[in-house]
Amino acid sequence: MQRNKVIEVNHVSKRLGNRTIIDNLSLHVNEGEIVGFLGPNGSGKTTSIRMMTGMIKPDQGSIKIMGYDIQAEFSLAMKHIGAIVEQPALYGYLSGWENLMQAVRISGMQINKERIEWCVRMVQLQERMQEKVQRYSLGMKQRLAIAQALLTQPKMIILDEPTNGLDPSGIIEMRTLIHKLRDETGVSVFISSHLLSEIEQLCDRVIVIDQGKTLAAKEMSSLGHAAIALTVQDDQLQSAYHLLQLEGLHPVLQNARILIQEEAKRIPSLVNHLYQRGIHVYWIEKTKQSLEDFFLDTTQGKERK
């Protein structure tokens, strides 16, 4: 099924201060999709997002939001997205509510009170709206900024490292919020991060960027399931490998371990089977042969070149 593209970035390059920060970057986000934008610090995530929100101009290439060019049709394009770029910039000396109203008044459309209150409930700030923002914690500021981004019922929200600086419970809250948002409103989410662990559980698809280039884009479902690693004595490695093959599995040798794809409930009998043949299993681990490896593979592979 061909879904509509909410944002389309085509062959964009950008030089800042004599360095090519973004080099021929192309990506897109489909409707209703949560896309992770993954890259180490300084890889150009924020710079890409600043271009996608029209704050800076690409030197080459084009960026289209719902078919509108971000440079030529700025107002039309920006009506469809809500964004937080780097840290949320709020007026500390104004109340939370007034900060929202600031955004409402220049959103270019009628936004009724119910809508604003819905956004507030969504980020669970009902009780703190009359307080000045300078007394908010970072997590609350982030959530208020998300409420601000949601006001216009955008097709997509762009979040630049929304969990940066949050404590673990704040990170979990943020993740739940993003999931809830997508499920209740069908909004696309484009979320950048340098932390794999967060993106992994959240996204339908990830795009990895390093040194301004997209290295890979991958559907989460296409990543391998978690594998199970068995550690045996080194001299028994080969015989264990053959035994597992005879059991109809496809074991993989990795360092001093054997990786297998197997359901958890069959593990005990499998270990027992090996034991009866005189092969002792010392450790059983669940590996994360998932995004982490994928991420490390791609970014490090890049660096070695």
Add this chain to the structure above:
Amino acid sequence: MHLLVGSLHNEWMKRKKRIYFIVFSMIILFLGIFVISILNERYSFIPSNATPNEAADRPTVEDKLIELQLIYDATPVEQIQEKKRLKNQIEWYSYHLSHDIKFEVISDTALDTLKNSMTGIYISFLFPIVMIVIGADILSSEMSSRTIKTMLLRPVGRLMIFHAKLLFVAGVSFLLLVCSYLLFCLLKLNNEWGDWTAEIVVRFGATLHTVPVWFFVFIGLGSNLISVLTLSFVLLCISYFFRNVSLSVVVSMMLVVFIKILLNPFLVAVPADRYYFMYHLDLVSHLLDEFPGNQHLLASLIVLLSTIVVCYSLVYFRINREDLPY
């Protein structure tokens, strides 16, 4: 249009505390002056019946004319400027005589106060300082704290943000200016109000005209509006190019307040005062023949308008090309 109203509303919400503070200090200041003037009157050592009512003590227009004529004759021919100025004044007073217009060298009604406060040091020096307080940091503060992002991420467009801030500074300043005039008038309320339809003489170009006071006040407010607008453009332009709050305020102070002190030593060599807007803010003085330079009203207007054009084009051609926030 909708967006402009919204942006203006936003600016108001962001700055209203500061504006309230300015209004409050103004009221306190004027109350202070009012109280002092009352105390002064009550405890004055000069017998109160001696000063005001006796018309004989006041110089009349005839006296003034004779005096001026004497000075004029005594001035050497080489001092062309001075001669010209005196000649203008003589013309001014004789116009009053020949057209039978009441003229008092010292007058004290509320309307006279209004008339006088629209010209002179208030509009050309003191009020610009108030305007710096209102808006010298209006763009720079948002750039340095990066709150400008909240606006950049909305579909308003950068030029609209600039226009809204400009309108806000100009509008609020003008309102405050008018309010301060009203306060000046209130100070004189224990004197009489004055006659709206009385005639006064104004110079327009080479000729003198008589106009009613209400018309003069109207024109005066219009001229003040032009001055306020010019200052707003200058302040906004500075605030845009100097992205640091203290820097933009200091630069504004330099260009607006201290420039006269800085330029004065050089004025002999370079006639900078002819082209610099701060020397031309007091448009009303042209009408009253009190303008310190020897230029016409039109020249002053051109200086102010070109200042506006220069400031606006500087911002206009930069703002949409720039990577913000840098």
